Amino acid sequence: xxxxxxxxxxxxxxxxxxxxxxxxxxxxxxxxxxxxxxxxxxxxxxxxxxxxxxxxxxxxxxxxxxxxxxxxxxxxxxxxxxxxxxxxxxxxxxxxxxxxxxxxxxxxxxxxxxxxxxxxxxxxxxxxxxxxxxxxxxxxxxxxxxxxxxxxxxxxxxxxxxxxxxxxxxxxxxxxxxxxxxxxxxxxxxxxxxxxxxxxxxxxxxxxxxxxxxxxxxxxxxxxxxxxxxxxxxxxxxx
Ligand SMILES: NC(=O)c1ccc[n+]([C@@H]2O[C@H](COP(=O)([O-])OP(=O)(O)OC[C@H]3O[C@@H](n4cnc5c(N)ncnc54)[C@H](OP(=O)(O)O)[C@@H]3O)[C@@H](O)[C@H]2O)c1
Numbered sequence: 208x209x210x211x212x213x214x215x216x217x218x219x220x221x222x223x224x225x226x227x228x229x230x231x232x233x234x235x236x237x238x239x240x241x242x243x244x245x246x247x248x249x250x251x252x253x254x255x256x257x258x259x260x261x262x263x264x265x266x267x268x269x270x271x272x273x274x275x276x277x278x279x280x281x282x283x284x285x286x287x288x289x290x291x292x293x294x295x296x297x298x299x300x301x302x303x304x305x306x307x308x309x310x311x312x313x314x315x316x317x318x319x320x321x322x323x324x325x326x327x328x329x330x331x332x333x334x335x336x337x338x339x340x341x342x343x344x345x346x347x348x349x350x351x352x353x354x355x356x357x358x359x360x361x362x363x364x365x366x367x368x369x370x371x372x373x374x375x376x377x378x379x380x381x382x383x384x385x386x387x388x389x390x391x392x393x394x395x396x397x398x399x400x401x402x403x404x405x406x407x408x409x410x411x412x413x414x415x416x417x418x419x420x421x422x423x424x425x426x427x428x429x430x431x432x433x434x435x436x437x438x439x440x441x442x443x444x445x446x
Contacts, residue, residue: 210236211338212236212238212286213236213287213426214287215238215288216240216241216289216323217290218237219239219242219246219249220393220394221394221395222290222388223290223291224415225414225418226288226422226423227251227254228250228416229416229419229420229422236253237257238257238279239254239258240259240260240261240291242261242263244260245258245260259275259276263291264315264319266322269322269327272327273330273331277330277331277334282333282337283338283340284331284334284335286340286341287331287341287342288342288343288345289323291320292345292361292364292365294357294358294395300398300399302355302356302357303359303360304358312360313360316358316360316361317364320361325368332376332381336379340381341381341384341425342372342381343383343384343426344385344386345385345386345388345418346365346366346387347362347365347387347388348389348439348444349361350366350387350437355403356397365387369383370435377435384430384433385436386421386437386438388418388441389413389439389440390403390407390444391413391415392413403444407442407443408443409443410442413442
Protein backbone atom coordinates (compact mmCIF):
# COMPACT_ATOMS: atom_id res chain seq x y z
CA UNK A 208 0.00 0.00 0.00
CA UNK A 209 1.28 3.52 -0.81
CA UNK A 210 2.05 5.60 2.24
CA UNK A 211 -0.43 8.47 2.62
CA UNK A 212 0.80 12.05 2.96
CA UNK A 213 -0.52 14.87 5.15
CA UNK A 214 0.49 18.53 4.93
CA UNK A 215 -0.17 20.27 8.24
CA UNK A 216 0.41 23.91 9.20
CA UNK A 217 1.26 24.95 12.75
CA UNK A 218 2.88 21.70 13.80
CA UNK A 219 5.29 22.95 16.43
CA UNK A 220 3.00 22.72 19.45
CA UNK A 221 -0.57 22.32 20.68
CA UNK A 222 -3.23 20.75 18.46
CA UNK A 223 -0.87 20.60 15.47
CA UNK A 224 1.77 18.70 17.42
CA UNK A 225 -0.79 16.13 18.60
CA UNK A 226 -2.12 15.80 15.06
CA UNK A 227 1.31 15.01 13.61
CA UNK A 228 1.80 12.37 16.29
CA UNK A 229 -1.57 10.77 15.52
CA UNK A 230 -1.07 10.60 11.74
CA UNK A 231 2.52 9.46 12.18
CA UNK A 232 1.39 6.66 14.50
CA UNK A 233 -1.13 5.64 11.82
CA UNK A 234 1.72 5.29 9.30
CA UNK A 235 1.30 8.55 7.37
CA UNK A 236 4.14 10.72 6.11
CA UNK A 237 3.59 14.21 7.56
CA UNK A 238 4.95 17.40 6.01
CA UNK A 239 4.87 20.21 8.56
CA UNK A 240 5.00 24.02 8.28
CA UNK A 241 5.62 26.57 10.99
CA UNK A 242 7.81 29.59 11.71
CA UNK A 243 10.14 27.64 14.01
CA UNK A 244 12.86 25.38 12.58
CA UNK A 245 12.30 21.66 13.15
CA UNK A 246 12.96 20.77 16.78
CA UNK A 247 14.59 17.54 17.96
CA UNK A 248 11.88 17.45 20.62
CA UNK A 249 9.42 16.46 17.86
CA UNK A 250 9.50 12.69 18.05
CA UNK A 251 8.20 11.60 14.65
CA UNK A 252 10.18 9.82 11.93
CA UNK A 253 11.48 11.89 8.99
CA UNK A 254 10.49 15.12 10.75
CA UNK A 255 13.50 17.18 9.76
CA UNK A 256 13.38 16.40 5.99
CA UNK A 257 9.62 16.91 5.97
CA UNK A 258 9.58 20.32 7.65
CA UNK A 259 9.08 23.61 5.77
CA UNK A 260 9.99 26.68 7.82
CA UNK A 261 7.47 29.28 6.77
CA UNK A 262 5.81 32.43 8.08
CA UNK A 263 2.20 32.18 6.92
CA UNK A 264 1.61 35.85 7.75
CA UNK A 265 3.80 36.68 4.73
CA UNK A 266 1.72 36.21 1.56
CA UNK A 267 4.69 36.09 -0.86
CA UNK A 268 6.47 33.50 1.30
CA UNK A 269 3.31 31.41 1.44
CA UNK A 270 2.74 31.55 -2.33
CA UNK A 271 6.40 30.58 -2.95
CA UNK A 272 6.15 27.70 -0.50
CA UNK A 273 3.55 25.99 -2.69
CA UNK A 274 6.25 25.15 -5.28
CA UNK A 275 8.62 23.91 -2.57
CA UNK A 276 5.90 21.65 -1.17
CA UNK A 277 4.94 20.36 -4.65
CA UNK A 278 8.54 19.22 -5.13
CA UNK A 279 8.30 17.24 -1.89
CA UNK A 280 5.16 15.44 -3.06
CA UNK A 281 4.96 12.71 -5.67
CA UNK A 282 2.01 14.29 -7.44
CA UNK A 283 -0.51 13.44 -4.74
CA UNK A 284 -1.59 14.78 -1.37
CA UNK A 285 -4.05 12.81 0.75
CA UNK A 286 -4.80 15.52 3.31
CA UNK A 287 -4.20 19.19 4.05
CA UNK A 288 -4.88 20.37 7.59
CA UNK A 289 -4.96 24.15 7.96
CA UNK A 290 -4.26 24.36 11.67
CA UNK A 291 -1.88 27.31 12.20
CA UNK A 292 -3.69 30.16 13.89
CA UNK A 293 -3.12 33.32 15.89
CA UNK A 294 -5.47 35.08 18.27
CA UNK A 295 -4.05 38.48 19.27
CA UNK A 296 -5.27 40.25 22.40
CA UNK A 297 -5.09 43.82 23.68
CA UNK A 298 -2.20 45.02 25.92
CA UNK A 299 -3.93 43.72 29.07
CA UNK A 300 -5.13 40.50 27.47
CA UNK A 301 -8.50 41.94 26.55
CA UNK A 302 -10.64 40.95 23.56
CA UNK A 303 -9.99 43.05 20.43
CA UNK A 304 -13.35 44.04 19.02
CA UNK A 305 -14.50 45.44 15.66
CA UNK A 306 -14.02 49.02 16.92
CA UNK A 307 -10.52 48.64 18.45
CA UNK A 308 -8.70 46.23 16.15
CA UNK A 309 -6.21 48.09 13.96
CA UNK A 310 -6.18 47.04 10.33
CA UNK A 311 -2.60 45.73 10.43
CA UNK A 312 -3.54 43.28 13.18
CA UNK A 313 -6.73 42.37 11.35
CA UNK A 314 -4.72 41.72 8.16
CA UNK A 315 -2.09 39.59 9.92
CA UNK A 316 -4.78 37.43 11.50
CA UNK A 317 -6.41 36.94 8.11
CA UNK A 318 -3.13 36.04 6.40
CA UNK A 319 -2.32 33.32 8.93
CA UNK A 320 -5.81 32.00 9.73
CA UNK A 321 -7.59 32.42 6.41
CA UNK A 322 -5.62 33.40 3.28
CA UNK A 323 -2.85 30.85 3.90
CA UNK A 324 -5.52 28.10 3.87
CA UNK A 325 -6.81 29.36 0.53
CA UNK A 326 -3.32 29.68 -1.01
CA UNK A 327 -2.25 26.18 0.06
CA UNK A 328 -5.49 24.44 -0.89
CA UNK A 329 -5.83 25.97 -4.32
CA UNK A 330 -2.08 25.76 -5.04
CA UNK A 331 -2.12 22.04 -4.24
CA UNK A 332 -5.53 21.24 -5.75
CA UNK A 333 -4.15 18.94 -8.46
CA UNK A 334 -2.25 16.87 -5.89
CA UNK A 335 -5.33 16.76 -3.63
CA UNK A 336 -7.53 15.75 -6.57
CA UNK A 337 -5.07 13.02 -7.63
CA UNK A 338 -5.44 11.43 -4.18
CA UNK A 339 -9.19 12.21 -3.82
CA UNK A 340 -7.93 13.93 -0.69
CA UNK A 341 -9.40 15.79 2.21
CA UNK A 342 -8.95 19.31 3.58
CA UNK A 343 -9.62 20.06 7.25
CA UNK A 344 -9.74 23.65 8.45
CA UNK A 345 -9.22 24.07 12.18
CA UNK A 346 -11.80 26.73 13.02
CA UNK A 347 -13.18 27.65 16.46
CA UNK A 348 -16.32 27.98 18.50
CA UNK A 349 -15.62 31.72 18.08
CA UNK A 350 -16.51 31.37 14.37
CA UNK A 351 -20.18 30.95 15.22
CA UNK A 352 -20.68 33.08 18.36
CA UNK A 353 -19.02 35.97 20.19
CA UNK A 354 -16.39 34.64 22.60
CA UNK A 355 -15.21 36.49 25.74
CA UNK A 356 -11.50 36.40 24.74
CA UNK A 357 -11.27 35.64 21.01
CA UNK A 358 -11.26 38.89 19.01
CA UNK A 359 -13.39 40.00 16.09
CA UNK A 360 -10.64 39.44 13.49
CA UNK A 361 -9.98 35.94 14.81
CA UNK A 362 -13.69 35.07 14.90
CA UNK A 363 -14.41 36.26 11.38
CA UNK A 364 -11.30 34.43 10.07
CA UNK A 365 -12.84 31.20 11.39
CA UNK A 366 -16.21 31.54 9.66
CA UNK A 367 -17.58 30.54 6.25
CA UNK A 368 -14.43 29.39 4.39
CA UNK A 369 -15.17 25.68 4.73
CA UNK A 370 -18.62 26.02 3.16
CA UNK A 371 -17.19 27.88 0.14
CA UNK A 372 -14.27 25.49 -0.31
CA UNK A 373 -16.46 22.39 -0.01
CA UNK A 374 -18.60 23.74 -2.84
CA UNK A 375 -15.63 24.57 -5.05
CA UNK A 376 -13.40 21.54 -4.38
CA UNK A 377 -16.20 18.94 -4.40
CA UNK A 378 -16.16 18.52 -8.21
CA UNK A 379 -12.45 17.64 -7.94
CA UNK A 380 -13.33 14.78 -5.60
CA UNK A 381 -11.81 16.66 -2.66
CA UNK A 382 -13.74 16.83 0.61
CA UNK A 383 -13.48 19.95 2.79
CA UNK A 384 -14.54 20.00 6.43
CA UNK A 385 -13.77 21.85 9.64
CA UNK A 386 -13.33 21.01 13.27
CA UNK A 387 -14.25 23.75 15.72
CA UNK A 388 -12.49 23.38 19.08
CA UNK A 389 -13.81 25.05 22.21
CA UNK A 390 -11.30 25.32 25.07
CA UNK A 391 -8.35 23.02 24.46
CA UNK A 392 -5.28 22.90 26.71
CA UNK A 393 -2.64 24.72 24.61
CA UNK A 394 -0.69 27.97 24.81
CA UNK A 395 -3.38 29.85 22.86
CA UNK A 396 -5.73 29.92 25.91
CA UNK A 397 -6.26 33.17 27.81
CA UNK A 398 -6.13 33.70 31.57
CA UNK A 399 -9.72 33.37 32.80
CA UNK A 400 -10.49 30.28 30.69
CA UNK A 401 -10.97 28.33 33.94
CA UNK A 402 -14.17 30.34 34.54
CA UNK A 403 -15.57 29.17 31.18
CA UNK A 404 -14.58 25.58 31.92
CA UNK A 405 -16.47 25.60 35.25
CA UNK A 406 -19.71 26.00 33.31
CA UNK A 407 -19.04 23.61 30.43
CA UNK A 408 -21.33 20.57 30.40
CA UNK A 409 -18.25 18.28 30.49
CA UNK A 410 -16.57 20.51 33.15
CA UNK A 411 -13.06 20.11 31.73
CA UNK A 412 -10.67 21.39 29.07
CA UNK A 413 -10.24 19.37 25.90
CA UNK A 414 -6.89 17.77 25.16
CA UNK A 415 -5.03 18.26 21.85
CA UNK A 416 -5.17 14.48 21.23
CA UNK A 417 -8.99 14.61 21.34
CA UNK A 418 -8.98 17.24 18.60
CA UNK A 419 -6.42 15.25 16.58
CA UNK A 420 -8.76 12.24 16.67
CA UNK A 421 -11.57 14.25 15.02
CA UNK A 422 -9.15 15.56 12.38
CA UNK A 423 -7.97 12.03 11.67
CA UNK A 424 -11.57 10.85 11.22
CA UNK A 425 -12.21 13.59 8.65
CA UNK A 426 -9.10 12.57 6.68
CA UNK A 427 -9.94 8.86 6.72
CA UNK A 428 -12.22 6.74 4.57
CA UNK A 429 -14.59 6.50 7.56
CA UNK A 430 -15.87 9.95 6.57
CA UNK A 431 -15.88 9.39 2.78
CA UNK A 432 -19.27 11.09 2.16
CA UNK A 433 -18.86 13.91 4.68
CA UNK A 434 -18.00 17.29 3.17
CA UNK A 435 -18.87 20.89 3.98
CA UNK A 436 -19.48 20.20 7.64
CA UNK A 437 -17.96 21.45 10.90
CA UNK A 438 -17.56 19.13 13.87
CA UNK A 439 -17.73 20.81 17.28
CA UNK A 440 -15.03 19.46 19.61
CA UNK A 441 -15.89 21.35 22.76
CA UNK A 442 -17.49 19.25 25.52
CA UNK A 443 -20.94 20.64 24.58
CA UNK A 444 -19.92 24.30 24.97
CA UNK A 445 -22.16 25.18 22.01
CA UNK A 446 -25.43 23.86 23.45
N1 LIG B 1 -6.59 25.73 21.97
C1 LIG B 1 -7.84 26.09 21.83
O1 LIG B 1 -8.58 26.12 22.80
C2 LIG B 1 -8.41 26.43 20.48
C3 LIG B 1 -9.77 26.75 20.41
C4 LIG B 1 -10.33 27.05 19.18
C5 LIG B 1 -9.56 27.02 18.04
N2 LIG B 1 -8.23 26.71 18.11
C6 LIG B 1 -7.46 26.70 16.87
O2 LIG B 1 -6.63 25.56 16.81
C7 LIG B 1 -5.48 25.84 16.03
C8 LIG B 1 -4.24 25.43 16.77
O3 LIG B 1 -4.19 26.19 17.95
P1 LIG B 1 -3.37 25.76 19.26
O4 LIG B 1 -4.27 25.97 20.39
O5 LIG B 1 -2.70 24.46 19.05
O6 LIG B 1 -2.35 27.01 19.25
P2 LIG B 1 -0.81 27.15 19.55
O7 LIG B 1 -0.40 26.19 20.61
O8 LIG B 1 -0.61 28.60 19.77
O9 LIG B 1 -0.14 26.70 18.15
C9 LIG B 1 -0.30 27.50 17.01
C10 LIG B 1 0.53 26.91 15.90
O10 LIG B 1 0.43 27.81 14.77
C11 LIG B 1 1.73 28.09 14.30
N3 LIG B 1 1.80 29.45 13.76
C12 LIG B 1 1.40 30.60 14.38
N4 LIG B 1 1.67 31.66 13.60
C13 LIG B 1 2.23 31.16 12.47
C14 LIG B 1 2.73 31.77 11.30
N5 LIG B 1 2.74 33.10 11.12
N6 LIG B 1 3.25 30.97 10.34
C15 LIG B 1 3.30 29.63 10.51
N7 LIG B 1 2.82 28.99 11.59
C16 LIG B 1 2.30 29.75 12.56
C17 LIG B 1 2.63 27.94 15.51
O11 LIG B 1 3.94 27.57 15.12
P3 LIG B 1 5.20 28.58 15.15
O12 LIG B 1 5.09 29.41 16.39
O13 LIG B 1 6.37 27.67 15.08
O14 LIG B 1 5.07 29.35 13.89
C18 LIG B 1 1.98 26.77 16.25
O15 LIG B 1 2.47 25.53 15.77
C19 LIG B 1 -5.53 27.35 15.71
O16 LIG B 1 -6.04 27.53 14.40
C20 LIG B 1 -6.51 27.88 16.74
O17 LIG B 1 -7.17 29.04 16.28
C21 LIG B 1 -7.63 26.41 19.32
